[in-house]
Amino acid sequence: MIESPGLIFTVIAFLLVLGPLVFVHELGHYLAGRWFGVHAEAFSVGFGREIAGFTDRRGTRWQFGWLPLGGYVRFAGDMNPASQPSVEWLALPTSERERTFQSKPLWQRTIIVAAGPAINLALAVLILAGFALAYGESRTPPVIGQVVAGTPAAAAGLQAGDRVRTIGGNAVETFDDIAAYTHIRPGERTTIAFERAGQPREAELQIGLRRERDRFGNEYRIGLVGVTAGDPVREPVSLLRAPLVGIERTGDIIGMMVETLGQIVTGRRSIDELGGPLRIAQVSGQQLSLGLAQFVGLVALVSINLGFINLLPVPMLDGGHLMFYAIEAVRRRPADPRLVEWAYRGGLAAVLALMFFVTINDLGAFGVWRGLAGLIG
Structure with missing residues (x-):
């Protein structure tokens, strides 16, 4: 550290x-x-x-x-x-x-x-x-190089040489796709489809949980499967293809944001993981x-x-x-000004409340509340 x-x-x-x-x-x-x-x-x-x-x-x-x-x-x-x-x-x-x-x-x-x-x-x-x-771009094939004993992959019956086709119903093109799906879904149960010796197979997979700390002491909860890839493949990217890769990666990140927000709303992920300006600064x-x-x-x-x-x-x-413009486009006239005014007041209150909440979260992540509790105790 x-x-x-x-x-x-x-x-x-x-x-x-x-x-x-x-x-x-x-x-x-x-x-x-x-x-x-x-x-x-x-x-x-x-x-x-x-x-x-x-x-x-x-x-x-x-x-x-x-x-x-x-x-x-x-x-x-x-x-x-x-x-x-x-x-x-x-x-x-x-x-x-x-x-x-x-x-x-x-x-x-x-x-x-x-x-x-x-x-x-x-x-x-x-x-x-x-x-x-x-x-360049990672293009490592989704072929399992090794299965770690005692992990969810071993419990699901996966073996070295298996080629993963889908996980959770999502197509898998590279080994990175497996990690991208499982890392943000610790503890979830899903289905993994794969090929073994040319024969299609399917198994239930209970994604595990691993806690990791980076060199700064930050702790992260990520999903664990317990498989490693074979030899990594990284291909150069042409000037013409680079923007497409940028669009694909941006879309993938937005997809992860939507998924993690959904997990917070449904209670599958702790709201303590929401951060604000203080955590961004850190x-x-x-x-x-x-x-x-x-x-x-x-x-x-x-x-x-x-x-x-x-x-x-x-x-x-x-x-x-944009939401009110869509309403205006459908109604062919602007929304009622009083409705818009009250909606914007409510929106302002919601944004301020969220800012207050994430700031409280940030201060908690920095140990401020534990320190105050120690002083009071």
Whole structure:
């Protein structure tokens, strides 16, 4: 185990992760808005009081807020959080109103809102494509090289030389697919289909649980099968195929996020595993201390998280706006402004409650509550 990075190093690493990703996210909104002729009054990285900034020749104020946990683009006409037409908006001169967000047709507003999460996902695809170019692609066949005695694989009757075809009904193309499925499903029972000497077979598999600690002392619960691969195969990736690999890996990561969130909702995974800004900061410092490649990989992962979370249909998030735009498209008129207002109030309350909860979780992971209990006791 090595020492964890210091506080200053961790803060710097956190800002290097979150700051650029927030900027990229808001830049997506800004560029799409500018493309459709919407005036941006302010572009902020961070919330709260401005600590630095400047105004460009188009009248947009570019600024940094003192709380680096997000950002925003304030378009002309944004007189309420839901960007709904209002009395103040109707009172604007026609020339000014034409440059506002609300004046644009539904499809343009949809693109402007979706551009933020989309550019985060595109950045992750670009990073993962770069990794594929640099390090190649794992193509190890899903053939079992060895079965460890006393493990779930041994109990299921798997043997060396078996070729896995599906697990849990999911097609298996490479050995990595086995690990990707089982690592996030500790303790679950599933079905594994395989070939032995050319004959198809099937077995029930009870995925085991293994607790691992990394060099920083972080503990992880991962699924255990108890098989190893044969000789690893890593193939070079062409420039043309690299973007496809980046898209595939981004899709796989999103799929894992959906699965783990479902496990938390259904109680199969502890809610203690939910982390917030403090844990992201901790991991940022740790990954930066390991090297540039590990740190850039974390940036890709956080960028996917940022894009995915913002697409959830929660009012106050981009996905909430898109949800109401979908309703508008079906009804052929906007949703009732009072309904939208209350929905956004509820969305804000939900987001704040989640932030409070994950912060409590983070502090617990750092041992704060155990320390306080010791002092009180």
